[in-house]
Amino acid sequence: MPATRTVRLNSATGRWILLATVLGSSMASLDATVVSVALPRIGESLHTDVAGLQWTVNGYTLTLASFILLGGSLGDRLGRRRVFVWGIAGFAVTSLLCAAAVNIEMLVAARLLQGVAGALLTPGSLALISASIDEQDQGSAIGLWSGFSGVAGAFGPLLGGGLIDLVGWRAIFLLNVPLAVVVALVATRWVPESRDPEATARLDVPGAVIVAVGLGALTMGLINAHLPLTLAGVAALLVFVVVELRSPNPLVPPALFRSRVFTAANLVTLVVYAALGGVFFLLVLQLQLVAGYSPMASGAASLPVTLLMLVLSAPAGRWAQRHGPRLPMTVGPLLAAAGVFALQRVGPDAHYLTDVLPGVFVFGLGLSVLVAPLTGAVLAAVRVGEAGIASGVNNAVARTAQLLAVAALPGLAGLSGAFDDPVAFATGFDTAMRWCALLLLVGAVIAGIGLRVPRQEPAPDRVDCLPHCAGADGPALAPTVSK
Structure with a gap:
């Protein structure tokens, strides 16, 4: 296939490409955000316990984490626009x-x-921008993509909470359908098709299946406190490592982990995003079940996290580009841990300004210091040609961390049977927050020891987005951070 003809961002086609990709990523971001806010109402409506709510979150995260690298490979081979539209249509259905x-x-x-x-x-969302927008405009395009997607993530809790209060939890899923129709029409009409001419013909389907089975068994074992299933999941993931080492076209190229910085950055991602997954899953439940907040109020409670990230992430990234990521990636988790400790003040009749906002603010400040330098560390640790797969691997690590945290934390904190008991839930929430703070402290230690990036010449001014960017569906960082 001939090389894709790129277009300038200020052209009509360039603006349509940006619109399609922004709306596509925003749809995923909105869904992840509002589902978290809707969990208590879903539990009441469908008469389920905490385990059912864990699966409501983890069902999506499990298959997303398992197949996201395979989805990127399919786009490279079959056409990025085609696979993107398939995803949009599937999301609507x-x-x-x-x-x-x-x-x-x-x-x-x-x-x-x-x-x-x-x-x-x-x-496909970011890949379409990289393939279709002129290289001179890609920094601006990705910056706009990240910013507009971040706005969607910021206001998702308000929109979703309002819909839940006025219409019911089912409305948050119906919201995706008209948005998907618009995105599919715009993408089909205006977005040019592109493929990777150097992509190999074979896909690592065995690797994708094995990791899905392993993560599924591990998740089920952790949620149900079933040791044999948990061990089976661990065994399957070890088999996945062996398969990837021997595969001619691995989903996760083992050579990436020869870089000490890449390995350390992904370990930081694993523990930090596990903490984020636990905080965002449990905080909205605590606010509604224990503190008596409405869905809209509980969704809006974490809005400062997204606003802080929108304002501070770019300056933090520029600082790390000049001075290295080690300091912000050490200080960021420490600040976030302090914020999580402060969230233990959230209890019955908690006042937002005195009991909720201080913890949320310090937590968001820590994420703002951490996220952009983490993105830069991952990309700086690999060759330019490996940036796409490196970001994909880091995205999958973040989502896997959230998956396992949501599966394991309620059991560790004694929350599994506490959905109808606010006192027991509040006690378990405090325990869970201590676990999350401990994970963040471990992330700070790993960053301090493992991230010593050699001094290098400043890179061209650009904005890169990994799962950490608000709106990249991933932790869903704003009450979702779904890297």
Whole structure:
């Protein structure tokens, strides 16, 4: 296939490309955000316990984390626009299935399928900009993509909370359908097709299947406190490592981990995003079940996190580019841990200004210091030609961390049977926050020891987005951080 003809961002086609990719990523971001806010109402409506809510979140994250690298590879081979549109269409259909769920089993099954659609949609959004927008404009285009997607993530809790209060939780899934129709029409009409002419013909399907089985067994074992399943999941993931070492076309190229900085940055991602997954999953439940907040108020409670990141992430990234990522990636988790400790003040009748905002603010400040330098460390640790796969691997690590945290934390904190008991839930929440703070402290230690980036010449001014950018569906950082 001939090389894709790129267009300038200020052209009509360039603006349509930006619109399609922004709306596509925003759709995934909105979904991740508002589902977290809707969890208590879903639990009441479908008569489920904390385990059912864990699967509502983890059903989507499980298949997304398992197949996101395969989705990117499919786009390179079959056409990025084609796979992106497949993902958009699949997201709309599975959103309808979620809205029609009559029990928790149907909802979780639909969320599993929605994660597969997300794995086709998510990698394609940024890849289309990289393939279609002129190189001179890519920094501006990616910056706009990140900014507008971040705005969607910021106001998602307010929109979702309002819909839940006025219409019900099913409306948050129906919201995806008209948005998906617009994105599909714009992408089909205006976005040029592109492929990677150097992509190999074979896909690492065995690797994708094994990692999905391993993560599924591990998640089920952790949620149900079932040791044999947990061990089976660990064993399957070890088999995945062996398969990747021997595969001619691995999903996760082992050579990337020869870089000490790349390995350390991904270890930081693993523990930090596990903490983020736990905080954002449990905080909205604590605010609604214990503090008595409405869905809209609980969603808006974490809005300062996103606003801080929108304002401070770029300066933090520029500072790290000049001075190295080690200091901000050490200080950031320490600040975030202090914020998480402060969130233990959230209890019955908690006042927002005195009990919620201080912890949320310090937590958001820590993330703002950490996230952009972490992105830069991952990209600086590999060759330019490996940046795409490196960011994809880091994205998958972040989502896997959130998946495992949401599966394991309620059991560790004694929350599994506490959905109908506010006193027991509040006690378990405090325990869970201590676990999350400990994970953040471990991340600070790993960064301080492992991230010694050699001094290098300043890179060209550019904005790169890994899962850490607000709106890249991933932790969903703003009450979602779904890297």
